[in-house]
Amino acid sequence: MDKGCPVPCESRTHTVAAPHQNSRAEPNAMAARAEEGAEAAAASGRTVVCVTGAGGYIASWLVKLLLSRGYAVHATVRDLSDEKTAHLKRLPGASDPQGLRLFRADLLDRGAMAAAIARCQGVFHVATPVPSGNLTDPEREMLDPAVTGTKNVLEAASAAKVRRVVVVSSMVTVEINPKNWPKDKIKDESCWSDKEFCRNNEDWYSVAKITSEEVALEYGRRIGLDVVTINPALVLGPLLQPTCNTSCQFLIYFLKGGPDRIRDKLWHIVDVRDVADALLLLYEAPAASGRHICAPHSVGARDLLRLLKRMYPGYPCVNEDSIIDMDNHAPMTSDKLRKLGWSCRPLEETIADTVGFCEQAGFLCDLQGAHCRFPPVYNKI
Secondary structure, eight states: OOSSOOOOOOOOOEEEOOOOTTOSHHHHHHHHHHHHHHHHHHHTTOOEEEEETTTSHHHHHHHHHHHHTTOEEEEEESOOSHHHHHHHHTSTTTTSTTTEEEEEOOTTOHHHHHHHHTTOSEEEEOOOOOOSSOOSOHIIIIIIIIIIHHHHHHHHHHHTTOSEEEEEOOTHHHHSSOTTOOTTSOBOTTOOOOHHHHHHTTOHHHHHHHHHHHHHHHHHHHHTOOEEEEEEOEEESOOSSSSOOHHHHHHHHHHHOOSOOEEOOEEEEEEHHHHHHHHHHHHHOTTOOBOOEEOOEEEEHHHHHHHHHHHOTTSOOOOGGGEEOOOOOOOBOOHHHHHTTOOOOOHHHHHHHHHHHHHHHTTTOOOTTOOOOOOGGGGTO
């Protein structure tokens, strides 16, 4: 693999641009084009599903899996440029006329979301904002896109009478200072993080994820829409998009080292490809219901550092003195998901594939004196 972004190949992937919110004629035209495509896919025997935030880390792997299983995919992205979507257009099956259809749709644009979801049998709501630094306006930058966006997706899914909506939540809705939960009791789907504790800690990512998952499950119960959620751990594994994301920066920091301190908490880890498998399983399995923790591996920061030093002795790695001692609470269980038939890769395989990708992509170059920081979101959660 080249270290830069590969040159996009020609593709017949269909793209549908969302109109401005104040337009009335264009939404109808866009919805009509989307319905025509969905009808053609249905006529070919394909199940049509929508994936929100399709250009992202988890969603890209999900789109790849869906196409390989014969699904027709309506993929929403905020930017239709090749820079943001070329990796989707290159996926096997994407250029099939009933394969992949790209929609420019912001979560806060109800009309665009409705057009993308129209005539779909299922929805995977994966899109979520992830802060790259300190927020100046948490309501506008984090909470509104996450919560209002989730409501818009659910309302569109309900109007389209989809079979099921699978919402990607996070482990942060389970593990953070849960009320009335014994310290040494393994956390399961009945455990909820303390939202007010997160708010007081200005952990806006966790507040947004907790609130949006609550909204999704409550909406499903109230309206009668089949909504299930998945709560993935820290997601590692190779990327399909050419730009480095926050979770890969987590591992890169351990390998490169830097000035920041890391808490010796119990980190839960899952492979991105296993998350994609779990998402499809949750859509297809009749027995799936409610929440599903997806956190098969747990490792303390010091133990992870030792593992990386053993696997990659040539990297400088963080100084063990920069790891702050703290209590390691009991882990979470993924038994509910496993009982549906889910399995996962070994942790060492996930780490090896992540590091191998980062090396080939050039993310681990310039080790001497490289400017590297630990993603601040991980010192909040």
